[in-house]
Every structure is written in C-alpha cells, then in structure tokens.
Amino acid sequence: MSEPFFFGYGSLVNRRTHDYAEAYSARVRGWRRVWRHTDMRDTAFLSVERDPDAEIEGLIALVPGGDWRALDVRESGYDRVALSEGLAHGATRPVAAQIYAIPSATGAPTLRQPILLSYLDVVVQGFLTEFGEAGVARFFASTRGWGPILDDRARPRYPRAQALSARERGLVDAALAPLGVRRVTG
Template structure:
C-alpha cells in the first residue's frame, strides 16, 4: 500500500501579457503560451505618468482578449513591475488555458490614474509595431485583426517615430509586417503625426 501525497502542487507566478509582452523577443519570461483573458478589452489611455498614450487592459464583461501567459522566473515580480511602471499588477482569474495551478496577474492602469487630455496624447508607432509583430507571430493575421478590434482609443494620433524609434524595445519589422500595421491604421482612420 502506498501513501497518498498530501503536498499541494507548487504554484508558479505567471503574468498575462496583452501588449508588448506578446512579442516574445522583448523579454525572457518562461514557458510562454497563448491564452484568453475573459471580461477584459484593451484601450489607449492618457495618464499623468507619460506624455504618450498607454495601452492598458480595461474590464469589460462583454469582451475577451488574447495574449500570452508566461512564468515570472524566480517569482521576481519586482523586475517585471519595473518594466511595467505606471500599471497596477492585478491578481486575475478568468483565464482560458490548460495549465496546472498558477498565480496569475495582469497589468492595468487603474481608473484613478486615467486622465482626459485635449488633444489626445499620441500612440507611439514603434511600440505598436512591437505589439502587432507579437500578435502576428502568436496568432497570425486574424489575431492581429482581433487585436485592433478589441482595442479602444484609436482616435488618438499615431506618432510615426520609425526614423528614430523611441520605444526602448523596438524591433525592426519586415515590409509585410509594416504593411499590416499601416493597413489596420488606415482602416481605422487613424491620424499619423
């Protein structure tokens, strides 16, 4: 007769990424896999913390967003918190993915930190490029279309910084990837500055 184990499985800390974290070339988080976060969508918002629009997850019971779920190596939330400065780390449930027990968080700008600006602060194109490249590699062209469809705030202008990228983790896009970004922005009627 063998004894039953009463030890609880080890719970690994994980993050749900819905923006630049979807681009696996921008980080070294472990065991990335795709997943869906239910009850949320994305939006571009202005905050006092930055002169550019922030991409954030916002609660919306009628929506779901795709992204990646990745292990936070060594449970080092401090390093990830530094990368995601300006966001609150929110403990999360409602993730659709087949994994064992996990501690999961999503980074979101708290409603109290959002401000109204006129004119709207711009979306940084070098950041958007990184996000779209990640969605293309993880979810294909249909996933890119779903990213644009489940993101609000496209009335903000798009700051074209291709000649001198301002996003610190910018990536070079292929001509196909650049055309994909351009086509979606044109379809949305986005203004480039």
C-alpha cells in the first residue's frame, strides 16, 4: 500500500515553512515550474504545468494519516493532482504523491501582480539547503514565466517569510541579474 505524500517544488521545499517531518529530496519528469498570476490574489503564484520534456527537483513529504486539510488550506488556489509517473525519490517505501498546480492561470506576473521577493527568497533558501548552489542554479534554469519582482525584503508580505543570510540574499540577487527581470519597491 502506498503512503500519501505531497511533491513540493517551491516554498514547500523549504522545511522551515512546514512541519511535515518525513521528507525526502525528489524529482519529477513531465512537469515544469512556472510563475503565474490569477485573479485570486494580487501577487504571482509559483505553479507547475505539464511538459513531457521537463524535469524538476523538489521535496516529497508524508501527509500523516492522509489528512490533507491543513495543506489544502495553505495551498488554496491550487488543485491537488496525483502524480502517476515520473517520480524519483529517496523514500524506501511505496509513495502516492500529489502535486499542487494552479488550475486557471491567466498569464505571467505583471507589475500589478508581481513575484514577491520574500517568497522567492524562501524558495531559494529551501533549494540551497536541499540541493546546494547547483540546485539553486537548476531551479532558476528550470523555471519559466519570470516577471517583475516586488522587493519586499524590508517588510515581507509573504506569510512564511524566513530570515536569510547575506550569502543567501546574494545568491538570489546574483541569479536574478541575468534574467533581466524588473525589480520594483513598494
């Protein structure tokens, strides 16, 4: 029998943002990470979309007792989708993993609905911890839909914002520079 796990590919990779203790580094084929905005909120979401040629890294974690309620609340605005194939992970038992995806994305981030830097910081901190600097580089290379970044580091708007070291902040800033995204304050 397979145990219920989620596949996190963004902020859920950062173990400091949740208390799902049994977690393993993982990757999944057939999905690509993408920044999107919807009418549901005033900032961009990090989501996934199907892409048979893509592979992304992330974290799988056991959902104790199959009780998805708290995670579904955290991930409101996303649909939970079963991963039927392409999952590789470090768990030593059968896993029935699900991934969260935005069902009705309307487009890339905009100045009205930017990417929060405090959100991106959390994601990158998680990838650095799980996969090292090479994993951070793969995160940026495998993520599409980059748009304007709202620099909210001084007053984070992201509810699970984390303190970053100077090294972590520098890593995020250096990875953003070649993308040519507009960085705004507000």
